[in-house]
Amino acid sequence: MYNDTIHKRLDDLRSKMNSEGIDYYLFVTADFHSSEYVSDYFKAREYFSGFNGSNGDLLVWKDGAALWTDGRYFLQAGSQLEGTGIDLMKMGMKGVPTVEEFLTENMLPGQVLGFDGRCIPLGRGKEFEKVCEAVDKKACADAENPVKTSIVLKDLAESVWINRPALPANTAWLLTKGNTGESRKERLNRVREEMANNKCDELVLSSLDDIAWLLLLRGTDIDFNPVALSYAIIHRDSLELYINESIITDDVKKSLEADGVSIKAYNEVYADTEKLSEKVTSVMIDPKRVSYTLYKCLTGKNAKAKLVLETCPITIMKACKTPEEINFERIAHVKDGVAVTKLLFKLHELKNDPAFISGEKKVTELEVADVLLGLRKEQEGFLDQSFAPIIATADHGAIIHYEPDEKTNAVIKKDAFLLMDTGGQYKEGTTDITRTVIMGEPTAEEKRLYTAVLCGNLRLAAATFPEGTTGQNLDILARAELWKAGLDYRHGTGHGVGFLLNVHEGPQNINLKGAAGKLTAAFREGMITSDEPGVYLDGKFGIRLENMMVCLNVDKLYDEGKNRAFTGEDAVYAKEYGPFYGFETLTMVPFDKASIDKSLMTGEDIRLLNAYHTVVYEHISPYLNDDEKAWLKDQTSAL
């Protein structure tokens, strides 16, 4: 079946390429800020290929086109690309070249590669430079007549894409010191101090959550991430915020200006950074968070500024929440806990409903997601979900990245696990929680594996560890019980979470391999991280249990109501070897008692579970009706 629409679009693109002298043109799946989600404006790859998965690169040339995507999307892409003439390149499969390898192989010396460099991270742009060099090398025999393979940075979609959606432009809003415990001015001072330590007078910011954190600014330009499309250039005494002026109200503008922030048009950042690089002596950028185009602007032929490539100082500041932010997160988690606990009660009723048991009453995954969203909306201060909800019944739970949509949406199966990984954005903070419940009777295998995952979750949360400890050191606490059974899970155990910001935030995480073999940031006070071990049996079921935890000095932690500060001899030792940290669990939702096999838990595991459930009951029960409360009492009673 010939796909007319796509062929026509590609033909238009190829004419444009021809007139621009571009031989290969690449669309990636990214916005200008490497955001986790891209708005419709940035979905050129989908427009030109018809493939709408969340990951894919489309390369187009004179007489061909190819689309790269990963294993999650091989089937979907295969069917969506039918009749388009676009080849599917299955990433990671043996013999399948990467985009870079394909270009190195196929480009001819002197040809031109084009892409919108604003969507390409600096590192990848450098890889394409290497591609060009490698292609040139093939031509070195003809040294008399040297040609230069080159890159053109241009957004060809702009002129070819008919009815392209506009850039998002949603009204931005501000937090205050009352929300964060720290004013904009105080944050600016801290960042400028770090700039001075790095001997830099200028810092160019392009990651949206860094800007949001620094300026106490929030928006809704990116799905689930409460941020606004923007760039910032920080000078010694002033700051330029590049943002769509229409989303900045007068009040917001006034507040920003009072702290030396001036508003400039979003698109002017490129010209301005270029000018900046010609005037000042040194500019700091984070090489992992800047686009290739922005980098090229800073290193133009008249640039005299030295580039200081360093991890953005905001990364670690943002990760370490203030005491006020932690307090608000506690409140957000009680609200979220009430919503999720109410959902669990409804599911408890459903599984005991004869109509559900008989198969008469059908409830789908999307319906469960809707009910939960409704319950969250009942909570004051609820703003949005923090990511697309994963509600996965039975074998859907085994697909780690499963998200129900109109096509996959399934009816909740009885006697099967229901895995629910969801989260909310509240005025008080960001939540992320996974619970798995059995919708009937669990098998012995299901109970055994649920219990192993639960023990991993509890043991990690109970850790005590000295300063300097990283997620690579801690991860085994969550996995060891599964390893004993020949099991493992192919994802990290925990990711950082923002304060009323992105649900995935660095620099710390909990996994085995760090980032490219390097240990990730050591835990510090105030870091909020998830704890989410799991088990996935293909075609059968998935189990994941996720709580959010905040890292605190043990002096500030409690166990069964007792302060965990060291006492006696231990306090003397800890003076030499400390400070020691641990985690306070923020999430307030019971685990699924029906799925637990107590006989497989150690005494300490049981004690930890009971202690957690006691705290959950204390915090959540005041917000429940009598039926819910009675159920929660039973669900959280001591094992």
Added chain:
Amino acid sequence: MYNDTIHKRLDDLRSKMNSEGIDYYLFVTADFHSSEYVSDYFKAREYFSGFNGSNGDLLVWKDGAALWTDGRYFLQAGSQLEGTGIDLMKMGMKGVPTVEEFLTENMLPGQVLGFDGRCIPLGRGKEFEKVCEAVDKKACADAENPVKTSIVLKDLAESVWINRPALPANTAWLLTKGNTGESRKERLNRVREEMANNKCDELVLSSLDDIAWLLLLRGTDIDFNPVALSYAIIHRDSLELYINESIITDDVKKSLEADGVSIKAYNEVYADTEKLSEKVTSVMIDPKRVSYTLYKCLTGKNAKAKLVLETCPITIMKACKTPEEINFERIAHVKDGVAVTKLLFKLHELKNDPAFISGEKKVTELEVADVLLGLRKEQEGFLDQSFAPIIATADHGAIIHYEPDEKTNAVIKKDAFLLMDTGGQYKEGTTDITRTVIMGEPTAEEKRLYTAVLCGNLRLAAATFPEGTTGQNLDILARAELWKAGLDYRHGTGHGVGFLLNVHEGPQNINLKGAAGKLTAAFREGMITSDEPGVYLDGKFGIRLENMMVCLNVDKLYDEGKNRAFTGEDAVYAKEYGPFYGFETLTMVPFDKASIDKSLMTGEDIRLLNAYHTVVYEHISPYLNDDEKAWLKDQTSAL
């Protein structure tokens, strides 16, 4: 008190420096191969300064000299340097510059720094190049008259040091395929395959244990390390071994030659590598294991060979012991276990001896070391100790790097811990073991901490983990119990151990921070590693418990005589998530029952201890007399 001898030696050196045009001359503490121990030939720093600690750099210039050493030696160096005019630079103390910083600060543009580049690793040599560049920069104002600060590679000790000891030259000997399960030819083939994979026709080796492993060659040129001073250049079909010919017997020569090895004079390696670099297209070296001089030889002005700087392929091959090597290690550990168990019995008798209790009978640390050495020598196939024995009574145990010598040697205290970290080289392999025993009655604190260390040791040894797991992931198993008590230890939990080779061997280890923030090598089958948590209370006592373990597939491991292979459902899971590994404990020596507080152990800890003790009794008791056997029976009976 003016130190005539040292002043005279420094004066001679300064005349030589003057005639050679050298402004600053540096002595370091290293041989040509970055060996762990240096022979007397290399102790120029001691000759010219009088300071004989195991770590120190001596820098000499026209009107001054300074010695850098670390915290272990501040006191000793302070007293040994008295009257020499040499300043003590306390490494790591605030405000104390490194050698490199000192030179950058003090050298004048155009001056010359000299050292024996054969003793300087490539990385440090590069640092000194940077020092010269930095010094030059200070002079950039005078651009009309550019000067070049430079480095001269020369061994000034050669002509100034009167009666310098000769280089070690002890007869080398060979292992056979019967010892290693792999012939020299097979090893050469494997290495050449890796060279081909890296597109290199030549590999230059300068680390002694790599050469020893490859050629099945052993020597006694380095204290405790059974290796011979040598270099090797591997070609596609031949190999040149640079070694003192006098230590190669005819038989050894014949065997080597049969595998394409030709013997050349030790010193010729420099001229030969220089020639090599001018002839061939690419040479592989390990940047971490090559000296600055050798590197300079390979990158001379006529060099045309491309240098491939890669981790030596032998590193990982050597680390993964063959099944035959593992079997021999088991035998070595029974022999060593018999010797150490007999010592423990003697200590048991001593602590109950009324003369010891009354203080009449005095036994010193060195005497204990001697007795143990005697017991080891009784074992057939014993060759040497694998490092200088640490026998540390009471507060000496808290000094992590303590080694008793004539000055520090103390009488074993009653009612105090005695920490013994020792090891042997046997024809069948290398051992390393630490036991701590109480010489009377332990306090509650001593029992509590001994038990915490013991639990850490047992839990790490009992781990089950999938392929890809590193020592950074596992380390917490040994530490977590101590962290709960506010304690920690400032050393790694485990190091790799060679097969009848160096007792410290890479690439794997067990620690929290990896190597410079990077994860170390993942565990593979056949890797032998120590497991040695500890507790150190300054001025009071030290506890360390160390076993050696070999990493094996769980299918090859046993627990209470039962094979640990996965069964049932778990075997199905493990097929997807495996292979899974674990450790077999090689060390066969009981722990100190009198120091254990059983009430602080979990049921699983107790089970692990009892299972280990059962195995120890089975393996060791056949070699004991009746008294020893009865004691061991009691010592290893179930808790």
